Amino acid sequence: MLLNNEYKEEIIETIFEKSNFCFVVVDGQGLVTYLNDNYCKFIGVKLEDAIGKHVQDVIENTRMHIVAQTGKEEIADIQFIRGNHMIANRVPLCSKGKIVGAVGTVLYRDTKEWMKMNSHIKDLLLEIEQYKKKLGNQNGATYSLQDIVGSSIQINKIKEKVMKISSGDVSILLMGESGTGKELFAHSIHQLSERSMKPFVKVNCAAIPVDLLESELFGYEGGAFTGAKKGGKLGKFQLADGGTLFLDEIGDMPLDAQVKILRVLQEGEVEAIGSEKTQKIDVRIIAATNQSLETLIKENRFREDLYYRINVIPIKIPPLRERVEDIRVLAKFLLAKITKRTGKRVISFEAAVMDFFMHHEWPGNVRELENVIESAVHLTNTEIIKLEDLPDQMQSNHYTTKQSMNLKEVLARAERQAIENAIERAGGDKLRAASLLGVGKSSFYEKMKKHQL
Numbered sequence: 256m257l258l259n260n261e262y263k264e265e266i267i268e269t270i271f272e273k274s275n276f277c278f279v280v281v282d283g284q285g286l287v288t289y290l291n292d293n294y295c296k297f298i299g300v301k302l303e304d305a306i307g308k309h310v311q312d313v314i315e316n317t318r319m320h321i322v323a324q325t326g327k328e329e330i331a332d333i334q335f336i337r338g339n340h341m342i343a344n345r346v347p348l349c350s351k352g353k354i355v356g357a358v359g360t361v362l363y364r365d366t367k368e369w370m371k372m373n374s375h376i377k378d379l380l381l382e383i384e385q386y387k388k389k390l391g392n393q394n395g396a397t398y399s400l401q402d403i404v405g406s407s408i409q410i411n412k413i414k415e416k417v418m419k420i421s422s423g424d425v426s427i428l429l430m431g432e433s434g435t436g437k438e439l440f441a442h443s444i445h446q447l448s449e450r451s452m453k454p455f456v457k458v459n460c461a462a463i464p465v466d467l468l469e470s471e472l473f474g475y476e477g478g479a480f481t482g483a484k485k486g487g488k489l490g491k492f493q494l495a496d497g498g499t500l501f502l503d504e505i506g507d508m509p510l511d512a513q514v515k516i517l518r519v520l521q522e523g524e525v526e527a528i529g530s531e532k533t534q535k536i537d538v539r540i541i542a543a544t545n546q547s548l549e550t551l552i553k554e555n556r557f558r559e560d561l562y563y564r565i566n567v568i569p570i571k572i573p574p575l576r577e578r579v580e581d582i583r584v585l586a587k588f589l590l591a592k593i594t595k596r597t598g599k600r601v602i603s604f605e606a607a608v609m610d611f612f613m614h615h616e617w618p619g620n621v622r623e624l625e626n627v628i629e630s631a632v633h634l635t636n637t638e639i640i641k642l643e644d645l646p647d648q649m650q651s652n653h654y655t656t657k658q659s660m661n662l663k664e665v666l667a668r669a670e671r672q673a674i675e676n677a678i679e680r681a682g683g684d685k686l687r688a689a690s691l692l693g694v695g696k697s698s699f700y701e702k703m704k705k706h707q708l
């Protein structure tokens with residue numbers, strides 16, 4: 256392209272003489288045939304003194320003559336010259352299939368220049384990261400619906416429901432076992448709502464000591480009680496004003512606090528402890544529980560009126576064992592997330608591990624899956640997670656799971672594993688995998704469908 260360009264000469268001159276790089280060209284014997292002005296200045300020689308001399312007599316520690324002989328390029332090599340390290344590229348020069356010399360460039364004339372550039376980039380990247388963090392945390396909600404991974408019908412239905420109900424101001428009750436992703440959904444609902452630019456404030460009702468819960472929720476005036484801060488403290492309700500208050504583990508809320516919350520929700524006003532004044536408050540409530548609130552009501556541990564107030568729209572998130580289709584995609588997603596965080600290269604699971612994941616009960620749901628994968632990533636010595644990399648208690652569990660299977664399940668499991676292994680051995684080629692197993696093409700595809708492979 257350059258050959259046809261009408262400014263060919265000017266382009267070549269600009270590249271070689273006006274850019275900030277240093278260039279040198281040697282012939283097959285290592286004699287200098289060209290040295291640009293920048294290079295001359297850098298090494299302190301005159302062009303006429305350099306041309307025709309062996310490159311070793313002109314440039315310290317050079318390897319240009321070697322590259323001109325071997326024809327092997329040397330990229331980003333560090334060369335010590337004039338008391339400094341520079342970064343050099345040396346590329347053989349070929350004409351009509353023969354090596355006729357070499358071209359060298361100096362990227363940075365010393366490590367200082369290089370370090371300056373490097374730290375400049377690092378500084379900028381750090382700054383970007385900080386801005387990103389600030390933006391992300393501005394409202395307190397860090398996850399959105401796209402972060403919720405799963406291909407099961409159940410999860411997709413919940414996502415659809417969330418999209419429909421998020422924009423309104425109605426209270427939502429998220430129900431599900433621990434680790435099913437209730438908090439992820441709470442964040443997503445806030446992000447999709449008109450309140451998304453306002454705060455998202457979480458209160459873990461189970462983690463705050465009973466005697467502190469009320470001051471945490473409603474705040475207090477200065478001097479309200481012994482040990483109170485001088486200027487008082489804002490409560491979570493005040494902090495969430497205009498936004499969303501996420502009451503996690505609401506089943507653990509003491510009855511006294513339940514009464515007060517109900518009053519705030521009914522009257523839209525909050526009264527800080529020790530204050531005579533009330534303050535208008537506008538919050539949307541999202542509550543979550545892993546206990547049955549109906550049972551707690553029967554046991555007089557949860558107020559029925561509060562239950563109706565917060566349970567305008569209930570969303571039930573099924574446990575992981577009831578949506579087995581999600582396990583595979585979740586495992587892959589979590590592996591990528593963990594390896595990115597830890598920096599250890601682990602790329603997949605052996606078929607038996609995935610098979611085990613599909614049959615495990617997962618009492619701790621997605622959180623348990625995440626913890627198991629994290630521990631295996633740390634333990635494995637290879638790029639593929641194997642059964643023996645799983646925590647010990649899981650391996651014994653694996654044994655009991657196996658023991659309690661009936662013959663049909665054992666056979667189905669063996670068949671699935673054989674198919675997965677064959678596909679792996681055939682490098683993903685399904686026809687080859689079928690022939691490795693000695694079954695016909697259509698029967699193989701039928702079995703793959705049956706096992707959802």
Ligand SMILES: Nc1ncnc2c1ncn2[C@@H]1O[C@H](COP(=O)(O)OP(=O)(O)OP(=O)(O)O)[C@@H](O)[C@H]1O
Nearest residue numbers: 402403404432433434435436437438439545621622
């Ligand atoms: N569908 C999902 N996709 C991606 N990550 C998920 C999903 N579900 C859960 N997780 C991850 O699993 C962990 C537990 O999720 P989360 O805290 O939302 O559960 P939870 O139901 O609120 O638990 P708890 O009741 O114990 O508070 C988190 O690290 C979360 O990121």
